[in-house]
Amino acid sequence: MVLGQFSVAPDGSVTEVNKVKLSGRTNEVQVAWAGSGLLGVSTGDGSVRLWNLDSGDNYVLSLQGPSYRDQEYVTCLSYSENKKILCAGTNLGSVAMWKFEEHKPGEDEYSSDPEKDWKLQNPSVISGAVKQVSWGSTQNLLAVNTVRDVYILNEQRMVASYKDQVSVVQVSPTQLSVDVFSGGSHLELRAEIQVRGVHNSVDHLLLWNKKKMVVYEITSDATHLRVVASFPCEAESGVLHEGSIYSIEGQSIQVHSLQGTVKQTLNFTESEGEPIGLDVCGNFLVTATLQGIVKLWDLSRREAKPHTQGKQMSEAIKDFGEIISARCNCNGTRVSISIAQTSLLPDPKLYIWDIENDNVTYFNFASGRSEDDDVDGTAPPNSADSTSSKDGGLHDR
Structure with a gap:
């Protein structure tokens, strides 16, 4: 010794x-x-x-x-x-x-x-x-x-979700911290899987790990969580909406019941490419594809219906490489898009697709100017490099 x-x-x-x-x-x-x-x-x-x-x-x-x-x-x-x-x-x-x-x-x-x-x-x-x-x-x-x-x-990036006054934060591969702010409750959840993704609604919590999905119900008194369903599912990502689960599985988006039954399939053509990200706001679902197309669906009816024709962002954005994220507003009139340039460095501009007028504008966070004020539409020297990591590709977001 x-x-x-x-x-x-x-x-x-x-x-x-x-x-x-x-x-x-x-x-x-x-x-x-x-x-x-x-x-x-x-x-x-x-x-x-x-x-x-x-x-x-x-x-x-x-x-x-x-x-x-x-x-x-x-x-x-x-x-x-x-x-x-x-x-x-x-x-x-x-x-x-x-x-x-x-x-x-x-x-x-x-x-x-x-x-x-x-x-x-x-x-x-x-x-x-x-x-x-x-x-x-x-x-x-x-x-x-x-x-x-x-x-x-x-190594896996920790995940989190916040919606309807419910916050879910991953603190370890299998442990999550859940806060229900409307009732002032704090819950600790030890999941049966190693969590790769999470999404929540006001009364349910969805976890997945590319092999399985697990659905928990938040009890009405917000004192504990109970498992509603657990089913095999090779999902890349998923979201909850009105008793349905929308998940990216390969070349399509599958619509599951909370128990895992497939109710509908949203398909993509070969020219559109695979879906790579999901977001739901209000009654609208938005996704982006590997080929740079943004598509929306209206979820207010029994089945998801296309809300508008897909938008090819490479035709509207200069120096377009790939989409990092797409998010819609609650009435389905606008979509915000962040992209990577052809160099795969994140573009400092946040693009806004106005669906009704079918035009795309932007705000440049590097210059602090909108499209109307941004004379040449370019960022100051090294501005993108100084605010982003070199591995800022789509799949790391």
């Missing part, structure tokens, strides 16, 4: 710099770098001690939170320099992560109270004690070894 620090000379000779006696509940010491000159050490308890080799200072990161248990202890460590995340596996199957918050230019890399710079995240939970964790190279993947099984965890 002795940790030694050594200096290695160019000729291969080794000189001892420091030696520390460790104490812990087991003889298994876990050691991993956690930054430049920063060493993470765990000795079989529910904490990781970080040791700054340059200054000699050390401090402790603990598994203290509602998602962790008292008998839980660290069994392995791994650090991602790209993400600034220290990962720890535990004996109870939790994959804990501390994220180091970047400092602003000019600030010291480590503050006077450095342990506050590390933020403990909600864990991913698997079956079995974790024996080893290891980050992938550039693919945002984490391998978790439990001896019996090996899991590959893929």
